[in-house]
Amino acid sequence: MSRSHQENLALYAKLAIHGGVGLAKGQELILRSDIQNLPLVRYVVEEAYRSGAKNVQVIFVDEKVGLLRYEFGSDEAIEYAPGWLYNALTEAYNQNAASLAIISDDPNLLKSVSPDKIAKSSKAQGIAALPVSEVISGFKINWSLIGAPSPGWAKLVFPDLPVDEAMDKLWHSILYTSRVLESDPLETWNKHCNTLEAKKDELNKLQITELHFTGPGTDLTVGLANNAVWQGGWGYAKNGVKCGPNIPTEEVFTMPHRSNVNGVVSSTKPLSVRGQLIDKIQMEFESGAVTKASASVGEETLLKLIETDPGARRLGEVALVPDSCLVSQSKTLFFNTLYDENAASHIALGRCYSENMEGFENLSKEKQLEDGANDSLIHVDWMIGSSQIDVAAKTKSQGTISLMKNGEWTLEGH
Amino acid sequence: MSRSHQENLALYAKLAIHGGVGLAKGQELILRSDIQNLPLVRYVVEEAYRSGAKNVQVIFVDEKVGLLRYEFGSDEAIEYAPGWLYNALTEAYNQNAASLAIISDDPNLLKSVSPDKIAKSSKAQGIAALPVSEVISGFKINWSLIGAPSPGWAKLVFPDLPVDEAMDKLWHSILYTSRVLESDPLETWNKHCNTLEAKKDELNKLQITELHFTGPGTDLTVGLANNAVWQGGWGYAKNGVKCGPNIPTEEVFTMPHRSNVNGVVSSTKPLSVRGQLIDKIQMEFESGAVTKASASVGEETLLKLIETDPGARRLGEVALVPDSCLVSQSKTLFFNTLYDENAASHIALGRCYSENMEGFENLSKEKQLEDGANDSLIHVDWMIGSSQIDVAAKTKSQGTISLMKNGEWTLEGH
Numbered sequence: 001m002s003r004s005h006q007e008n009l010a011l012y013a014k015l016a017i018h019g020g021v022g023l024a025k026g027q028e029l030i031l032r033s034d035i036q037n038l039p040l041v042r043y044v045v046e047e048a049y050r051s052g053a054k055n056v057q058v059i060f061v062d063e064k065v066g067l068l069r070y071e072f073g074s075d076e077a078i079e080y081a082p083g084w085l086y087n088a089l090t091e092a093y094n095q096n097a098a099s100l101a102i103i104s105d106d107p108n109l110l111k112s113v114s115p116d117k118i119a120k121s122s123k124a125q126g127i128a129a130l131p132v133s134e135v136i137s138g139f140k141i142n143w144s145l146i147g148a149p150s151p152g153w154a155k156l157v158f159p160d161l162p163v164d165e166a167m168d169k170l171w172h173s174i175l176y177t178s179r180v181l182e183s184d185p186l187e188t189w190n191k192h193c194n195t196l197e198a199k200k201d202e203l204n205k206l207q208i209t210e211l212h213f214t215g216p217g218t219d220l221t222v223g224l225a226n227n228a229v230w231q232g233g234w235g236y237a238k239n240g241v242k243c244g245p246n247i248p249t250e251e252v253f254t255m256p257h258r259s260n261v262n263g264v265v266s267s268t269k270p271l272s273v274r275g276q277l278i279d280k281i282q283m284e285f286e287s288g289a290v291t292k293a294s295a296s297v298g299e300e301t302l303l304k305l306i307e308t309d310p311g312a313r314r315l316g317e318v319a320l321v322p323d324s325c326l327v328s329q330s331k332t333l334f335f336n337t338l339y340d341e342n343a344a345s346h347i348a349l350g351r352c353y354s355e356n357m358e359g360f361e362n363l364s365k366e367k368q369l370e371d372g373a374n375d376s377l378i379h380v381d382w383m384i385g386s387s388q389i390d391v392a393a394k395t396k397s398q399g400t401i402s403l404m405k406n407g408e409w410t411l412e413g414h
Numbered sequence: 415m416s417r418s419h420q421e422n423l424a425l426y427a428k429l430a431i432h433g434g435v436g437l438a439k440g441q442e443l444i445l446r447s448d449i450q451n452l453p454l455v456r457y458v459v460e461e462a463y464r465s466g467a468k469n470v471q472v473i474f475v476d477e478k479v480g481l482l483r484y485e486f487g488s489d490e491a492i493e494y495a496p497g498w499l500y501n502a503l504t505e506a507y508n509q510n511a512a513s514l515a516i517i518s519d520d521p522n523l524l525k526s527v528s529p530d531k532i533a534k535s536s537k538a539q540g541i542a543a544l545p546v547s548e549v550i551s552g553f554k555i556n557w558s559l560i561g562a563p564s565p566g567w568a569k570l571v572f573p574d575l576p577v578d579e580a581m582d583k584l585w586h587s588i589l590y591t592s593r594v595l596e597s598d599p600l601e602t603w604n605k606h607c608n609t610l611e612a613k614k615d616e617l618n619k620l621q622i623t624e625l626h627f628t629g630p631g632t633d634l635t636v637g638l639a640n641n642a643v644w645q646g647g648w649g650y651a652k653n654g655v656k657c658g659p660n661i662p663t664e665e666v667f668t669m670p671h672r673s674n675v676n677g678v679v680s681s682t683k684p685l686s687v688r689g690q691l692i693d694k695i696q697m698e699f700e701s702g703a704v705t706k707a708s709a710s711v712g713e714e715t716l717l718k719l720i721e722t723d724p725g726a727r728r729l730g731e732v733a734l735v736p737d738s739c740l741v742s743q744s745k746t747l748f749f750n751t752l753y754d755e756n757a758a759s760h761i762a763l764g765r766c767y768s769e770n771m772e773g774f775e776n777l778s779k780e781k782q783l784e785d786g787a788n789d790s791l792i793h794v795d796w797m798i799g800s801s802q803i804d805v806a807a808k809t810k811s812q813g814t815i816s817l818m819k820n821g822e823w824t825l826e827g828h
Contacts (some may be wrong), residue, residue: 046485049485049486049487053481055495057499058479068459072464076468077467085503091502
């Protein structure tokens with residue numbers, strides 16, 4: 001089956017609205033996108049209004065404008081964040097607006113900016129954005145992320161191709177991994193999310209208390225938080241709307257215990273953080289905290305990252321992704337976490353998701369931490385899975401069992 | 415002298431920041447623009463940061479996204495306005511952010527939308543935007559408007575040219591009337607604003623109580639508000655910053671008395687309001703209020719406009735512009751009020767500017783109205799001047815005198 005790019009964009013927009021953000025009739029939508037994605041933005045806006053949106057507020061950003069701030073902004077400008085804007089978004093979400101973002105960042109945009117400057121700016125933005133981060137990590141409203149190529153990003157993924165061809169090829173990878181090229185994308189997506197949901201139910205039944213990752217450069221024990229819950233596939237926001245928070249998604253994920261992670265771990269893919277690349281991470285953990293960290297590329301960026309606050313050197317998420325999944329099959333290294341984290345098992349430094357702990361909302365902040373929940377301005381996923389990684393689990397129901405061998409599920413259910 | 419377009423854009427950005435918004439060091443700037451003006455936006459952002467801006471928050475809009483709301487939005491969507499966004503802008507202005515907008519609207523964008531739908535939407539937006547309108551009309555912060563061509567606009571102004579040539583020609587008209595093509599644009603601009611300031615001082619000394627416009631289809635007496643003050647050239651915002659609120663500007667303007675306008679008046683140029691054209695307006699006023707209104711084009715839009723609220727059928731501004739001024743000399747009909755109102759004397763239906771009444775802030779709302787100040791959700795300027803219009807004035811200092819003959823100043827000072 002061959003469709004025009006315009007037809008694929010229209011289908012992608014439908015998937016984003018109905019399978020991603022799950023927009024409810026009469027709901028307001030806040031859509032964040034770089035101006036480079038204008039054609040897709042317009043399809044999404046049309047689909048949202050056709051589906052009864054009360055309003056679609058597009059928050060356009062321009063990466064060059066962001067760069068100009070780093071190039072010509074005063075020290076004051078670097079350390080300033082527009083709290084009034086984050087407060088406004090929070091107000092909208094509190095009025096039940098849904099959130100959809102189209103990700104297209106150039107992974108290397110801030111290559112020439114000093115990591116110190118970026119860390120200062122990111123911290124200021126992170127503090128100002130806290131009310132928004134809490135809406136998202138607390139799953140108060142339905143939200144979703146999708147991707148779209150930009151020239152800078154496409155050239156990094158396909159450096160040997162002219163930019164137009166690189167863009168076409170990255171579009172293909174994005175539409176393929178998002179299942180938009182299927183004959184009925186939404187139906188295929190729904191089935192896929194149901195399958196992931198069955199997998200996380202299976203894991204929850206096992207009552208896992210600890211994961212053990214082993215492979216080249218990795219021997220990591222990740223104790224799970226008290227009352228940790230696995231999630232995957234559909235997300236159920238507190239406003240009652242069911243959504244798919246990431247397109248694509250291939251993961252099941254849960255909450256590590258902030259004080260119970262030990263051992264060494266090596267990254268299996270590079271990642272882009274704050275417009276800079278980091279590669280070949282090695283980290284050691286003791287009682288939950290990073291005690292040693294190095295990287296072959298972007299080490300200063302990595303070190304600044306874990307210095308953000310005390311929670312930045314502890315884990316907030318651990319996720320399992322089989323090596324045979326669709327994103328991994330695409331054989332594309334995306335340099336973008338939305339895709340790469342769905343091609344490999346991963347962990348995240350920083351803030352946890354409240355949905356990964358049963359009864360989270362009813363616990364005091366103190367009790368949340370004591371039970372293993374982690375808090376931070378950051379939440380940065382990085383990939384530790386591959387076809388060479390095994391995962392074992394301590395369970396309450398069956399003792400110690402194998403979950404993954406050579407990156408594939410060993411559970412009977414699947 | 416011949417400069418490249420890029421050089422002109424950089425100079426235009428400098429003029430906008432220093433001669434327009436008058437950005438103070440350390441001040442935040444809110445820059446509103448259609449995404450079509452991206453190259454100019456980036457020059458303005460760079461100039462703002464180079465001048466010590468604390469932050470430049472670009473609020474990008476896309477006219478097609480606006481159109482999609484009208485095309486596919488539910489009744490609920492048409493009558494909804496995102497109050498949270500207007501509140502946020504108000505918060506930023508209250509924290510002393512400056513405002514700059516780049517105007518590029520297609521004057522005919524909403525041609526095929528029913529005036530009733532537009533009126534409903536505009537009213538909802540106007541109500542939600544009231545806090546912002548009050549910041550602007552109360553001159554609480556420094557603000558400015560500049561223009562940039564868009565394809566839809568350029569094709570309307572130069573319908574016989576291919577779109578690229580029409581864009582080039584409209585760029586030329588805009589840069590010419592904004593004095594950017596001068597050898598030292600900022601210096602020329604400063605002198606020009608000083609000249610306008612001298613003119614308004616001259617008019618203030620006359621202590622004018624009433625204006626009388628006569629010409630083809632026009633015999634209109636405009637009584638001025640008590641303690642009316644003429645303004646022109648520089649604006650002095652209440653945050654202490656001097657700015658040029660419009661680029662270009664050719665007007666001196668003051669406050670009519672909301673209850674003391676009588677006679678008939680005819681428009682001398684078409685205008686675009688809310689994405690629709692209106693032409694050949696005829697209006698009759700009695701005791702300040704419109705009693706009859708017609709138009710050869712867009713009559714329904716005009717009638718909806720003056721039905722917005724009681725203040726929408728009364729005047730908030732009267733301005734004098736000589737026919738020999740630069741914008742008029744450009745012989746371009748812009749279909750855009752920023753330019754056309756600076757090519758001809760004009761009046762505005764709706765909200766007044768507080769700077770046009772001495773002691774405005776110290777008066778109760780009731781006393782403001784009694785003294786002649788007008789309040790409304792709208793402020794719509796339309797052109798009533800031309801080379802065929804004479805203007806006389808009743809003054810306290812010299813009795814009845816001629817101000818303009820055949821559209822030109824008759825005062826000795828100029």
